[in-house]
Amino acid sequence: MNLKLYFVFLALFVYALNGNAQYSNFSSKLPLVYLNTGGEEIRDEPKIQAEMGIIWNGTGELNQTSSKFNHFQGNIGIEIRGSSSQMFPKKSYGFELHDENGEDMDFPLLEMPEEEDWILYAPYSDKSLIRNVLTFTLAEKLGAYSPRCRLVELFINDKYEGIYVLMEKIKRDKNRVDIAKLKPEDLAGEELTGGYIVKIDKTTGSGGSGWQSDYVNKMQRRTFYQYEYPAADEIHQTQADYIRNYISDFEEAVYKHEFDLENGYQQYIDINSFIDYMIINELSKNIDGYRLSTFMYKDKNEKLNIGPVWDFNLAYGNANYGNAWETFGLEIYVDLGDDQWQNPFWWSVFMGDRNFTKALRCRWDDVYFDVLATEQVINTIDSLVVLLDEPSERNFARWPVLGEWIWPNYYVAPDYSSEITWLKNWIYERMRYLNLSIPGDCDSDPTQPLDFALSTFPNPFTHKLTIQVTSDKNLSLGIQLFSVNGNRVHEQRTPVSEGLTTIEINTASLQRGLYIYRVLKGEVEVEVGKVVKM
Template sequence: MLKIKHFFLVIFVLIFINCSKDEPVDSQETKPLVSAIDIGNSELPYIKIKTISSVLNEPKIAGEMEIYINQKRVLNSTIGIEYRGSTSYRISDKKSFGIETRDASGKGKDVSILGFPAEEDWILTGDVFQAPNTIFDRTLMYHYLGYELFRNMGNYSSRSKFVEVELNGVYIGIYVLMEKLKRGPDRINIESLIAADTDAAKITGGYILKIDKTSGSDVLGTHPLSYYDTNWDDDCRYTEFNSFRSNYDINRNRIAFPAYGAPYHSNKYLETYFVYDYPKAETINAAQKAYIKNYVNDFETALLTDNFSTNTRTYTNYIDRKSFIDFFIINELAGNIDGYRLSTYMHKARGGKLKMGPIWDLNIGYGTGGRVPVNDWIINYNNYVTNDAWMVPFWWKRLMEDPQFRSELKSRWTELRTNTLSTPKVLELTTNTSNYLTNNNAIIRNYTKWTGINYNYNNSVTELKTYLTNRLAWMDSKIASF
């Protein structure tokens, strides 16, 4: 009897390993799609995910991911999967996921997905949907369009593709598969910085900082899932461990009150915190913390003290001004209400200057986010919202006071408007993207799943095109006077 049990145990292990391949499937092994919903001849990649238990906010649980193109399997990988996001996690019925591709032993493994450079960290982003009919991005294109335009401007942005997703046998609609922002040669290309690095030359880079909330799977995520359904304080729990504070408030005054106050304290709106993204808070050492904090402080001080009536600038010793200009342009074109104050990335290579970007999280924008009129700059957010926990830092209004910055911005805008950001080019990208989703009937499947109706998608696309046309023209009129 023991030998028989041993025999069946060996057979089970062999079957499990064979079904948990972490490499793309060879074309000779292609497997036809058996899906939870009839997708016809859709060209959108179809992702099937199976997990060993319910998905959590933290930690990632084990599972398997298969990807099909034209109904034939092109990839089969063991994965870890978790929910991601902070506010969007709490309020959205259509949640986003963080995915790690793994080998059979459960260790992270770099895998090329849908032609993207091989890596192990990926995101499936769903549009924020709250029953019965609250939808932040009715076109499903906000992220994708912004990322494509920013990349077309010559910058790195997360490579992204539309997919349809099935989770544990249930169809959950259109998602955008995208690269997670992280350090790496094919992502944010800065040098590795480890805990043992204290040499003065080495600790000049690389760093990735965020102006952002402190909750979500990338920052905290150590509590049971139910904790995050109602807890909002952790969005605003800044500590010496995870961040450092600007020496200056949003009104350009030096801050006199202590840093790291209680979440949502009465003066929080005045503060700007920089969250450690790379190196992570768990690994960044004291010398590295001191270096990057002092660097940002020196930049801010130079920006405030430079005399813009002269030709001399010292703040440009600290920042790559072109990256700030491109970041400004894409946030303003997208009308990104969270721009500059949330989901805002910056990075610094070794021996290099601080750069803004990559662009991230554009789901509250394109004229639908409110708070700032469509005929004003998003950098003027503080004029309309007086006591948000996350306000726009003083950097942007101060930069716009600099004639040199405005002149360089005008030249860059004029260059981009002749090609990459010409109105026909922007509208062509919008049309081609919406046609791809509608011609493959993915829009019908997505909205039937989440609203139960055949949603009038064309109206939303028309509204988006109208917004883009008007916003480009408005930016033309404003920048022409610089």
């Protein structure tokens, strides 16, 4: 055998040793999940038949690979899931539990409420391994349903595949999105009003059928709404028309700036769900938040809710576009250029509604000093990382991505500990920024007649400062910028039309530092604030 061929065989032997034999006998604090496909490749549709076994001795107990399946052993149908994540070698899977006759079967996997549909999510570009689990945990503390999940270690056909997250799939169920079952014959009256689930997302993966909004966002794009429940191939046309018209009525009221609590847009939505959804997406600065992986649901005779939260693998600074890595700036205002998926227009309009911003600020003040206190968030991270002490070493031996750039990483750490430290530091800075920058005044009286409302973003800013004005009449506004020593560095007079007006100020020539902005209606000062040039 020549020397080159010898080294090829040696490399293959070492790979087999590291990928299989090295991980054939160990103990773990995490449940051990085994899939056996009989050698058949798992595809992106249709599902293939496989067997699944789980070794789990309960929370806090060690699980040994040499043990027998003692929590679950049975049949499943499984397929690859996800959209852009399918390009990664570490795949995520969707599966359903089957009985001995091949029929769907409910089971309470790892003490989560019994169901048939589940997901094995594969953290890959998220090298902390916990961004989704962390977010679902924090969202649950706000009181609404958040997908339950468990960190596990996965084997496929006896080959070790690393750390996965076994999690609930979002669907209508009494233990998940708890809304009424909509039957095919529910075509009139109260029965027609719910329940529904729609989503805003890419049309790849699941879904794809729905309708476009009648209104465009700031990039002249129309939000696309997809039928999730009932599915597009099951929903009756009368039901499809109902939920489409309901959301269109909501959008029309927002577009017309109908802010009255009883007769405006809030008659269509549960504002508390929108506020909590915004808090979670802004805390994590989720680059996909609002515009992708966004679910909304409506129960019978109830208002439209937004949620549950979903898909945070690119959050907490883990993306190198759209300023996602920066700890400043609100994601509702993100500028993604020509990207075809943009935030729905209604989020920025909400910022001109003093009823919304007051409720937002009051809610933030409540949770910032309670369930979302910075130290509580850090403690949640620590509790997850403790579980991953040894499992993370096995995961990164199987998938050696530490120190390597994986799309779309902003920060690339040399080791797992540095990944976690960077995540914690990012959260410290983000929470500080949000506490200073969440709009609204909890002590204000939004019932006073609305002349106009104003929001300034991003703050801090770089080359451009944007001011959005919502007015119930035509106005002429004066806008002035002053340096901290009192020098006027910018001044302009701008006409503002009834409705929503966006004013952009070119600040490229300004030096870094703190500035005071002053807004005048006519010659009367109506607002003063601080902004920072980075």
